[in-house]
Amino acid sequence: MTALIGLKIVEIAERVAGEYASKLLADFGAEVIKIERPGGAPTRVMGPFVRGESTLFKYLHTNKKSVVLDLEQATDRAVLDRLLAKADALIDDHAPIWAEAHGLNREQVAARHAHLVHCAITPFGQEAPAEWQIARPLNVMNAGGWGYHTPSETPADKPPLKGAGRFMSDYEAGLEAALCVAASLWRKRQTGKGQFIDISEIAVQLSRADCVLGRILAGEADAGPERARYDMGGPGATFACKDGHVFLVMTTRAHWTGLCQLMGNPDWTTAFPADWLEFHCTADRVAEFRAGFTGWIVTQEKDAVAEAAQKLGVALVQVNTAADLPDNPQYRHRGYFQTLEGVAHPTVPYRMSASPVRLASPAPVLGADQEEVA
Amino acid sequence: MPLPERGGPLAGVRVLEITKVWAGPYAGKLLAFLGAEVIKVESKSNLDEMRAYGGVDIDSAPYFLSINQEVQSVQVNMKSEEGMALLRDMIAKSDIVIDNLRPGAMERLGLSYEDVKAIRPDIIQVSIKMYGTDGPLGYQTGYAPCFAALGGLSYLVGHEGETPRGMNIRYGDSTVGASAAFAAIAALHHRARTGEGQFIDVSAVETLSSMVGDSLFAHAMTNVAPQADGNAHPEMAPHGCYPCAGGEWLSIAVASEEEWQALCGVLGAEALVDDARFANLAARLTNRPDLDAALAGLTAARDTTELAEALRATGVPAFKSMSSLDLVSDDFLWASGAYRMVTDARGGTRPVIGPGWRMSPDEAAIERGAPLLGEHNDYVYRELLGLSSDQLDDLIARAIVD
Numbered sequence: 001m002t003a004l005i006g007l008k009i010v011e012i013a014e015r016v017a018g019e020y021a022s023k024l025l026a027d028f029g030a031e032v033i034k035i036e037r038p039g040g041a042p043t044r045v046m047g048p049f050v051r052g053e054s055t056l057f058k059y060l061h062t063n064k065k066s067v068v069l070d071l072e073q074a075t076d077r078a079v080l081d082r083l084l085a086k087a088d089a090l091i092d093d094h095a096p097i098w099a100e101a102h103g104l105n106r107e108q109v110a111a112r113h114a115h116l117v118h119c120a121i122t123p124f125g126q127e128a129p130a131e132w133q134i135a136r137p138l139n140v141m142n143a144g145g146w147g148y149h150t151p152s153e154t155p156a157d158k159p160p161l162k163g164a165g166r167f168m169s170d171y172e173a174g175l176e177a178a179l180c181v182a183a184s185l186w187r188k189r190q191t192g193k194g195q196f197i198d199i200s201e202i203a204v205q206l207s208r209a210d211c212v213l214g215r216i217l218a219g220e221a222d223a224g225p226e227r228a229r230y231d232m233g234g235p236g237a238t239f240a241c242k243d244g245h246v247f248l249v250m251t252t253r254a255h256w257t258g259l260c261q262l263m264g265n266p267d268w269t270t271a272f273p274a275d276w277l278e279f280h281c282t283a284d285r286v287a288e289f290r291a292g293f294t295g296w297i298v299t300q301e302k303d304a305v306a307e308a309a310q311k312l313g314v315a316l317v318q319v320n321t322a323a324d325l326p327d328n329p330q331y332r333h334r335g336y337f338q339t340l341e342g343v344a345h346p347t348v349p350y351r352m353s354a355s356p357v358r359l360a361s362p363a364p365v366l367g368a369d370q371e372e373v374a
Numbered sequence: 375m376p377l378p379e380r381g382g383p384l385a386g387v388r389v390l391e392i393t394k395v396w397a398g399p400y401a402g403k404l405l406a407f408l409g410a411e412v413i414k415v416e417s418k419s420n421l422d423e424m425r426a427y428g429g430v431d432i433d434s435a436p437y438f439l440s441i442n443q444e445v446q447s448v449q450v451n452m453k454s455e456e457g458m459a460l461l462r463d464m465i466a467k468s469d470i471v472i473d474n475l476r477p478g479a480m481e482r483l484g485l486s487y488e489d490v491k492a493i494r495p496d497i498i499q500v501s502i503k504m505y506g507t508d509g510p511l512g513y514q515t516g517y518a519p520c521f522a523a524l525g526g527l528s529y530l531v532g533h534e535g536e537t538p539r540g541m542n543i544r545y546g547d548s549t550v551g552a553s554a555a556f557a558a559i560a561a562l563h564h565r566a567r568t569g570e571g572q573f574i575d576v577s578a579v580e581t582l583s584s585m586v587g588d589s590l591f592a593h594a595m596t597n598v599a600p601q602a603d604g605n606a607h608p609e610m611a612p613h614g615c616y617p618c619a620g621g622e623w624l625s626i627a628v629a630s631e632e633e634w635q636a637l638c639g640v641l642g643a644e645a646l647v648d649d650a651r652f653a654n655l656a657a658r659l660t661n662r663p664d665l666d667a668a669l670a671g672l673t674a675a676r677d678t679t680e681l682a683e684a685l686r687a688t689g690v691p692a693f694k695s696m697s698s699l700d701l702v703s704d705d706f707l708w709a710s711g712a713y714r715m716v717t718d719a720r721g722g723t724r725p726v727i728g729p730g731w732r733m734s735p736d737e738a739a740i741e742r743g744a745p746l747l748g749e750h751n752d753y754v755y756r757e758l759l760g761l762s763s764d765q766l767d768d769l770i771a772r773a774i775v776d
Contacts, residue, residue, distance in 0.1 A: 003560035006567065016588075028560050046609060050595045059591040106734070125732065127710055131686040135693055138605065138613060142625035142695035147615065149698075151531060151539035159615035160623050160695040162605050163541060164530035165589040172585070175552050176730040180383075182559040183408045187383035187736070189566055195383065196734050203712040204730030206701065208548040210400060211424075214440030216698045217713060217725045220428070221436070223699040225621065230542045230698070236519060238528065238537055245538060247523035249516065315516040319523045319538060322593035322600055325583065333509035336580050337594070344594040346587045349550075349580030350557035351506065353487070354572035355564040 002029035003355035007185060009089045010080070011035065011064070012071070012104065014042050016137075016167045017121045017201065018093030019060040020174030025089075025181065026063040027348060027357045033065045033083060033372060040068075040366045061363035062345060068367040071102050079373045081112065088188060089117040089181050095133035096126055106196045116194040117184040119177050125200035135201070138162040140169035144205025145213065149230035153237075156227060172208060173201040234277060235286045238319055239297045245319035246302050248293070251277055258312035259293075262305070268292040376757060377446070377750075382409020382738025387562065390415060390468040391445065392485075394422045396518070397502055397578060398474030399441045400551030405470070405558065406444040407729045409738035413446045413468075413754060415461060416747055418776045419453055425747065433720075433746045440744075443716050443726050447745035448754040451776045452483060460774070461485075463759050465493045469565075470558050474502040477513055487573040496571035498561040502554050506577040518546030518578075525582030526590060532602035539602075549585060550578040611658035612637070615695055616670050618678040623695035626669075626685065634658075636688040640681070641672045718743035751775060 007030040011022040014037075026032040034041070044057045067083075069076040084090060090109065092099060099105040099120065106126065109118045120126065123135035123143075141147040147160040154160070163169070177199045184195045206213060212230050215221040223229070236249040250259060253275050260269045272289065273280050297305070302318040309316035318324070325331055326344050334351055337344035338359045348357045379385075387410040391402040399414070399422070406412040416422060424438040432438075448464070451457040465471055471490060473480050480486060480501065490497050504521060505511045519540060522528045528540030554576045561572055583590060589600045605614035607627070612634075615623040628634050631654070638646045646652055646668060651661040658665050673681065678694050685692035694700065707713055714728045724743050755761045755769070769775040 003564040007563070024556065048592050048596055048598075048608075055592045055595045056588050058595075059588045124706070125710055128706070132693075134689070134691050136610070136627035136629070136691050138607070138615075138627045139625045139691050139693040142615060142623070143693040145696050145698065145701050146542060146545065147625065148623070148695045149542045150545075151541065152543045153539075156621055158533055159605060159617075160625070161531060161533070161615075162607075162613075162625075164527045165586045165600070166607060167588060168585055171587065172549065172552075173730065175549070175556060179404065179552060179556040179559065180408070180731050180733070182556060182563065183383040184733070186387075186559060186562055186566075187385075189563070190386070193736075195736060198732040198734075199730055200710070200712065200732075201730075202707075203710070203728065206707070206712050206727050207730045208552075209544070210548045210727060211396065211437045211440035212544045213698065213701060214727050215436045217702050217727065218436065218440065223697075223702050225697045225699055227697075230544050232543050236543055238523070238539055240537060245529070247519055247528060247540065249519055249543075310514045315520050317514075317516055317520045317524050319529050319540075320526045321529050322526050322586075322590050325526050325590060326594065328511075330505050330509050330511035330577075331580070333511075334506055334575075334577060334580070336577075336583065343591075346583060346590045346594075348557075349553050349577045349584055351575040351577075352557065352561065352564075352572055353574075354568075354570050355561065 002358055003352065005029035007031070007089070008087045009033070009091060010083050010087045011091045013091050013093040013121070015093045016043065016060065016170035017173045018091050018177070019043060020171055021119070021121065021177035021181065022064070022091045023060050023062065024174065024178035027359065028355070031065070032063065033067055033369065034061060035069050035080065036066055036366060038068055038070050058363045059345070062340065062359050063361055064364060065369035065372060066364035066367055067369055067372055077103065083373065084113045084116060087116065088185055089119065091119050091177065091181065093121040095122060097130055097133065110194065110196065114194055115188070115192065117181055117188060117197065118194065119181050119197040119199065121173050121177050121199040121201065123201045125203065126198045137167055137169045140201045140205060144169070144202045145209055146205055149227060152228070152231045154227050169201055169205060173199055173204045176204045234281055235289050237290065239294055241297050241300050241302050241305065244302050246297060246306060247317055247319050249315040253278060255314055258314040262309055262312050262314055263296050266292070266296065377411060377753060380409055380739040381736050383733070383736065384408040384410035387411070387470070388468045389413070389470040389472060390464055392471065392473040392475065394474065395424055396441065396547035397550040398472055400548045401472055401500070401502065401554040402445055403441060403443060404552060404555040404729065407738060407740055411446070412444070413448055413464065413750065414442065414745070415450055415464070416447055417449050417451050418747070419451055438744055439724060440726065442744035444740055444742050445745060446750035446753065447747055448750055449748035449775045451774050454774055456774045458484060460759065462493050464754065465490055465497065467758050468497070469562065470498045470500060472500045472502070472554065472558065476515055477503055477507065491571065496565055496569060498558060498565065498571050498574065500554050500558045500574040500576060502550060502576040502578060504578050507575045519543045521546045521550065521578040522582045524579040527582045527586050530586055530589060530600055530602050532604070534602070534604040534606065546578070546582055550576065550581045553581045606662065608659070611655060611662055612665055612669055614666055616673040618673055618676050618681060622678040624673060624678050624682055624692055625695055626690065626692045628690060633690050637685065637690050640684045640688055640690070643672055714740050716741055716743040719746050719749050748775070
């Protein structure tokens with residue numbers, strides 16, 4: 001029996017942010033009814049496709065039900081109200097102007113369904129100007145600061161980057177939304193009362209920068225136009241090895257001693273003071289280190305060198321690809337991938353002893369659960 | 375003295391935090407920002423290193439002050455048996471215990487799940503480790519960029535044709551903390567329904583895999599491993615960051631022909647609309663290097679803010695790539711509660727980063743800065759555990775409370 005069983009959630013979201021939020025709740029056993037427009041959700045037509053099906057949609061809608069409603073039509077809109085009357089939470093990620101036009105803004109929902117936890121995810125929050133309400137993940141990653149500072153050590157003439165994949169900011173915002181909805185549903189258990197939750201994708205990005213941006217905000221570190229303002233300094237970076245890439249982080253004397261031992265104490269390391277990482281970590285020395293290390297690490301295989309490094313207390317790890325993870329012994333041990341219809345689905349990073357996440361059903365076909373509103 | 379009422383959805387939930395550095399404390403902060411009473415267990419003999427970075431005063435360390443708002447601090451010496459007995463008494467009064475100590479450390483303290491369950495049968499214990507608590511690689515440790523590298527996220531970030539470099543090196547810890555906080559609240563629901571507590575074993579590495587979940591799933595379905603792709607997007611073009619005057623950058627993401635035509639109009643480049651290389655999405659994707667070069671030529675001399683406003687006014691999503699200076703001086707972010715002001719026990723005020731949400735009604739108050747070491751000893755030992763002030767003085771004198 002998983003954690004959110006017995007809770008009923010209606011999803012009118014049509015972007016990855018809201019769809020991911022309710023996936024996190026559905027995978028904990030909440031009954032999530034996805035409302036799809038006639039013809040299907042926009043994410044059904046986003047690739048990559050396998051046998052005509054969107055892998056994106058399939059990933060985001062495990063354990064959910066699908067009901068088709070045309071919210072432009074009064075009769076279908078009334079059906080939605082009937083669903084909301086019986087639901088615990090509503091998850092949306094449309095712009096406020098859309099919500100208002102469909103009788104689904106904060107005040108309209110609260111007036112009819114005071115019991116509902118109503119979560120709306122938007123790029124800048126409900127109070128933002130109308131013309132800011134369409135921002136795609138690339139825009140959010142940049143407006144929130146991570147783009148400008150990614151990757152570390154980017155020269156001024158290289159563009160900021162969007163992050164990994166297409167939807168990183170949506171996953172961050174979706175996680176924040178799931179967190180808040182779960183908390184507000186806890187409150188509802190105690191009080192019977194609903195609540196409005198206004199998620200700002202940008203505010204989530206800032207929150208994740210936490211003490212890095214927080215020290216700048218407080219004036220303890222300098223604000224500025226430099227791309228390196230979030231960087232840590234030091235030799236940490238990706239390096240090419242024999243069969244892929246590794247990432248090395250090194251900040252202490254113990255790390256340096258361990259790494260020298262790992263490399264067999266080559267001559268070039270004797271030019272470095274033992275405490276250089278803590279007290280003498282100049283740009284020149286970092287460059288000199290990287291030159292020496294690059295020549296050695298390129299002869300090493302990633303799994304073997306990472307394992308040997310761990311045993312010496314050195315944070316040198318594999319840069320894994322999507323192809324590496326299903327066979328990773330730790331992922332197998334923890335069951336991170338669960339097989340459904342013969343396909344390995346990535347699941348969740350928390351193993352729960354009493355209420356584990358379980359993928360019970362694959363993403364629904366369009367309108368699979370229309371009898372819910374019959 | 376009882377703590378002030380702060381409101382919020384998790385009012386009445388008590389969390390004990392045995393955490394250090396960033397991911398664990400961030401989880402505690404999120405729960406505190408949602409209204410939980412979060413008590414951080416600390417000691418001089420085993421200090422959170424964030425209290426030591428950036429100065430000599432452990433009560434004014436910049437990193438610590440930036441992370442630990444709205445949490446309480448209680449001192450207890452976990453190297454003494456008497457201190458551990460007091461800690462067990464605190465666990466008995468808590469709903470959730472969170473730790474992010476090194477693998478095996480909780481067990482060595484006598485705080486394995488079996489141990490804490492014996493203290494309080496319905497306890498929810500959340501343990502955050504790089505790779506999780508057990509398993510063949512559970513002994514391994516690392517820092518946030520290691521989580522991102524191992525989790526398959528870093529490989530997907532980099533300028534096209536270059537070594538994948540990953541997100542900025544500071545990315546990762548906070549996301550892990552958010553996952554842990556969410557799982558903890560899910561467990562509260564399970565407990566409410568069944569009376570049962572549980573052990574939650576969080577993997578930092580897997581958390582970052584989940585930030586690229588659709589990419590991992592697409593690989594499972596197609597057997598094609600995704601690669602670092604700069605700012606490319608298979609369903610949008612143009613899609614990237616374009617240079618503007620003064621070394622600034624503007625992010626532009628075009629998802630339809632209408633947006634493409636509007637972009638060309640604002641840039642005064644109607645000829646691009648008729649250019650066969652850019653006639654439709656498929657053509658623009660095929661000719662992406664030419665497209666990006668043509669646009670960069672048109673944006674390079676423009677003022678970022680003016681161009682962004684002009685584009686948004688015509689329905690094209692265009693937003694400045696914000697530097698740290700842009701972020702901390704942004705009026706909207708200040709006005710909307712993305713930043714807050716908190717006050718600490720010494721009366722000092724400090725701007726901090728607020729949570730990603732606003733709630734109404736009943737949003738939890740966010741007013742108090744990070745605690746002084748032991749600021750809440752009186753509350754914990756006297757109010758919660760019912761000791762007398764003489765008993766507390768004695769514990770302090772004998773460095774059990776240190």
